[in-house]
Amino acid sequence: MNLKQFSRMLELSQTTVSRALNGYPEVSEETRRRVVDAAKRHGYRPNPSARQLATGKTGMIGYVLPTGASVDIDPHFVEFLSGLGDYARAHELDLVLSPADADDQETTYRRIVANRQVDAVYISSPQPRDRRVALLNTLGIPFLVHGRTEGFDFDYSFLDIDNEGAFREAARLLMQLGHRRIALINGDIRETFAIHRERGVRAALAEKGLVLADDTVSSAAMTEENGYRAARRLLESSAPPTAILCSSLIMSLGVVRAARELGVSIPGRLSLIAHDDVFPWLKPENFSVPLTTTRSSIRAAGARVAERLAARLANLEDGARGELWPVDLVVRGSIAGAP
């Protein structure tokens, strides 16, 4: 059933029916009710392609998915998606994933903007001077960044967690426990979140006149294996750290494995704090030694991103606005006084 048939059935013009359905004021309340009721009863729904062609709006939000043989999508992504979807479904907001060559995402961004395939875009895992952010800013499509950039001279909307504050607090706590040799096993240092975390640790150490030596910092993709390697290197060095801050729960699996292999007890000889994005399938309290964590639900972030994007599309949210979430520090058994 299309608008023509439907309006003929109601003995109204297409104009009136369309306006009634879209909430325009030029139609009487009675007529509107009649139209809305009939639409529901007969299951009439405007054809999205046609509406899209006429208005340019699609009701979809876009995400460019970097792919490639050697590109791994972060497992955090599904959790984020869970939250996003959970909110979006109530608004019939669909998400379009446009796969792109990880080394040339610009082409894809240009395509989806030129084609008007989506009304807004979200970006994740930004780098300080992220090219995608700069690009979207010039292309003029609404977008929302999960994370932050640094050093751009324009404003944009973002949602980020206070990575710096979280790791500063975590480092402070370790120092209160007497730790002086603190190491950081970080994610990919090209990404802003990792930079912020390192900055937080440095700031805390600086308060006590300490510095984070280069050989006590490592950064790599957040896999179990990389966590293991970094921990081994640290623990086998001439002056091993007494505490490790770790950017991910998955990496800390590897840290624990390394410690066990080397007979380093946690928290006896090594204190460990990890960042927890809250996975349903791997919980810090279930580590052999329950893990102290900085915690922030990435799922909640996904829901909030969807909420703000929806508000943006409804013109309820205007312009650029940053939003910074505090991070919990949850103390469990993996930390103790310095040996």
Next chain:
Amino acid sequence: MNLKQFSRMLELSQTTVSRALNGYPEVSEETRRRVVDAAKRHGYRPNPSARQLATGKTGMIGYVLPTGASVDIDPHFVEFLSGLGDYARAHELDLVLSPADADDQETTYRRIVANRQVDAVYISSPQPRDRRVALLNTLGIPFLVHGRTEGFDFDYSFLDIDNEGAFREAARLLMQLGHRRIALINGDIRETFAIHRERGVRAALAEKGLVLADDTVSSAAMTEENGYRAARRLLESSAPPTAILCSSLIMSLGVVRAARELGVSIPGRLSLIAHDDVFPWLKPENFSVPLTTTRSSIRAAGARVAERLAARLANLEDGARGELWPVDLVVRGSIAGAP
């Protein structure tokens, strides 16, 4: 730039330009070349909404994403997505994720079909008599199932791995090593893959006249915690198994933790085989005792699904066809002769 302007520029009719671009035969090779060249040079691309309205084709494939506060998206999903995207990007195939209430996906499926929002749909984690499969079959939209159903009297396209064969072989291997009390820690038994795996184990045991006792089988969502719980229960029973088959690497993290807590050595007192979907961030060879696994890359499956879907849309693949992939058995240190 739209078709009207573009065709005026070329001094050709819109018809001819459209046909040239879409590969119709009624246009001379020379004209076609001229049109295609000019399109590339001037960056002309047909507006997808308009094309969509005219043809009904969208060039997108759909996936209904079950969401809800208590619904967790499987972390395997991103790996699948990696593969799917890696293939799809070369074809400019986009993926539309339509979030739905996990308890009422039908509404969403009906919507995306009625709205013609996507050209084809794929389904994952099917149950034996999956309602989604039955629904899509009657709705008549092309679809591809990753996994299989059981007991339907119609054919459809699917891609599945030989879960039964994999677990049969794994169980056989354990029995060759002398194991008689073998337990299975499975995923959600409502899903076909889990049923097939259990069936495989039972078949192998039956060959030796053994049966899989009810209390040696457990099934639950594949989390570390559920793996731990199941393993504890098994290992603390009056007649603990000497070998465990486990449906997921994540669960087997929990199994290893339970074994360690109880002082049960692997493979000394317990042999362990897990199924590995191949994650970049957690590898069986990096377990404290390297894990013997049944292995099948879920990423490769994603790529193949995209490939077949693309073929379907191009009318190269016709009708229903099932595809069953063999599963590797990779032997590592976690198995040994029965104690």
Next chain:
DNA sequence: AAAATCAGCCAAAGCGCTTTGGAAGTCTCC
């Protein structure tokens, strides 16, 4: 009582593409 206003509705013109049903022009063949 005439003029001005306004609420409520409508016809028709897009949006940018594909596709139908020709119409020229070019070849072929008897």
Next chain:
DNA sequence: GGAGACTTCCAAAGCGCTTTGGCTGATTTT
């Protein structure tokens, strides 16, 4: 050399919606 058969291109009619501009009759203002 003219009829038929191709080849190559075109004008115009959709696809199903939104939106502009205008029209009618009722209400308010002067």
